[in-house]
Amino acid sequence: MTQYTAVHGEKVSLLRVLGPGHVWALGVGIVLVGEYMGWNFAVGKGGALAALIACWTAGLLYTCVAMIDSEVTSTVAAAGGQYAQAKHIVGPLMAFNVGLFLVFAYTMLEAANAITLGYLVQTVGSMAGFADTHDKPFIVLTIIFLAWLNYRGVYATLTFNLVITAIAFAAIIVLFAAVRPWTDEVLKPHGLLNGLPYGWLGVLAAMHFGMWYYLGIEGTTQAAEEVRSPARALPLGTMTGIITLLIAATMTWYICVGLMPWEYLGQAVTPLFDAARLTGSTPLMVLLFVGTIFSTLASANGCINDASRAWFSMGRDRYLPQVFGAVHPKYRTPFRAIVFLVPVALIFAYFAPLDQVITFSILSGLLEYTFMAFNVVMFRRMWPLGSIRRGYVHPFHPLPAIVLLLLCATTYFAVFLGYGTQLVAMMVFYIVASVWFAGHRYKFVKRGDQFTMPWPRPIGH
Amino acid sequence: MESLNNFELLEYAAWSLSAALGLWMLFDMIRTNRAYTEKTLLSSKEGEIEDVLVIDPPHQGGHR
DSSP states (O other): OOOOOOOTTOBOOOOOOBOHHHHHHHHHHHHTHHHHTTTTHHHHHHOHHHHHHHHHHHHHHHHHHHHHHHHHHTTSOOTTTHHHHHHHHTOHHHHHHHHHHHHHHHHHHHHHHHHHHHHHHHHHHHHTTOSSOOSHHHHHHHHHHHHHHHHHOHHHHHHHHHHHHHHHHHHHHHHHHHTOTTSSSSOOHHHHOOOOTTHHHHHHHHHHHHGGGTTTGGGGGGGTTTBSOHHHHHHHHHHHHHHHHHHHHHHHHHHHHHHSOHHHHTTOSSHHHHHHHHHTOHHHHHHHHHHHHHHHHHHHHHHHHHHHHHHHHHHHTTSSOGGGGOOOTTTOSOHHHHHHHHHHHHHHHHHSOHHHHHHHHHHHHHHHHHHHHHHHHHHHHHSOBTTBOOSOOOTTTTHHHHHHHHHHHHHHHHHHHHHHHHHHHHHHHHHHHHHHIIIIIGGGSOTTTTOOOOOOOOTTO | OHHHHHHHHHHHHHHHHHHHHHHHHHHHHHHHHHHSOHHHHTOOOTTOOSOOSBSSTTSSSOOO
16 A cells, blocks of 8 residues: 655645636525525425525525625635634634534535435435335435535535536426426416415515525635635625526526425425426426536535534634544545545434434534624724735625615524524534633634635724 | 345445545554654644745645
8 A cells, every 4th residue: 555755844724726716616506595495494484485585585694694704715715714714803702602603504404415415316216115114324425425526626516516507407408498497387476385384474474485495505715715816706606606506596496486386395305396297297397307416416515514624723723623624635625625525524414304304504604704894893903904805895894784684684593493403502512612622622722823825914903 | 034134234334434534544644653753744834925835735646
């Protein structure tokens, strides 16, 4: 077996090989599965129209997220994304919490994707006439195969994501064209739309699942240390990503609502695949099945990439044990962080129920977005425009931050309506973790080393 | 019974592939930890835009 030799005095870093296409693939890849499944529970909460209102309201929330993220991250170009932003702009305790939000949001989402993929393969097995099929082997294979891919290098990982995400997105476009939305030959939206069966409370409740259309687009920032040109690639990849998702979400809603009554759509497992089945076209069915599988794989793949970068960054700054801050000298990936998070994802995928895993992921994401609203206001106050170089400047500040905060508050209430206990349990978890960090862990942090940006002293300090 | 065995075979193949890839990662991680000093492995610094002084500049191969 060939052994590597250590060379004295050399350094290793993550590899700068990615372009805007990879950033797009990372952001859209994590999210697109939400179009294939999950968003439609919003229909069950408040009817088809409520799902559309939730789709566009959540779209507004995430457009604010994408704009704010693009500005801050084009300046704080470091792995860890929002964790690194929080560290430089707010402070260590916020950074520790944001790092945990990121790791949990992505690891839980990865587990949810693996559960879904296992379920899909098991269903295919059952439909093909096999008795006593199991999902567990495919859940485990999904997590370990994608971890292995991530371990071997970021370029191959995200090029793989680019290909399968593009195919999954193209499948939605093809289905949209195939149902001829300019005629009423296939789609019957007028007959199937039924107003707001649960009134405006139903619209509010639908917000919980409206997030599913876009949850994870903010993950593009995790690639900051691996893109060739952070100031250009990150805003470009993120903004084209949110545009892609807004188009895909609206198309998905229109196709499904025009083909299925809301009572069915509101509890369907794979609504886009069901829509393809209703067209009666076998090629479309195959294409949308492939799209479903690919979107699930792309999401899990992107989640491993993002969770490991956040864990790695926290290790590098000693917010966690420093061993996690290691980079593989050959593959140039945070290999220990990737391997460490494999059993964590396996435990969640193996033992936790899907809806709990998803809810924990959504809530962690929501906490992260709330932080982003405060963060950008502090960022503009401490380093006003012109004081440091920005790759992108988001318009209408502070309006996006205010809108984001209001929408976050609304969504907390929506989640509280359905999952109040989980919301409280999660808050308790993060408070306990914060106490541990402040009382025990922070003394290990090298305080001067963690501030790496060559910025002028902030205003007021 | 025949079809049941076919899907079982697929399940065993999934378990085997998972075990193989998992063991490969573990083995490679242990090998890498032994081959390089901890100082080298932890030498990455946030915010370093210039990709200099790194092992394996063209990102292929590494020192063997």
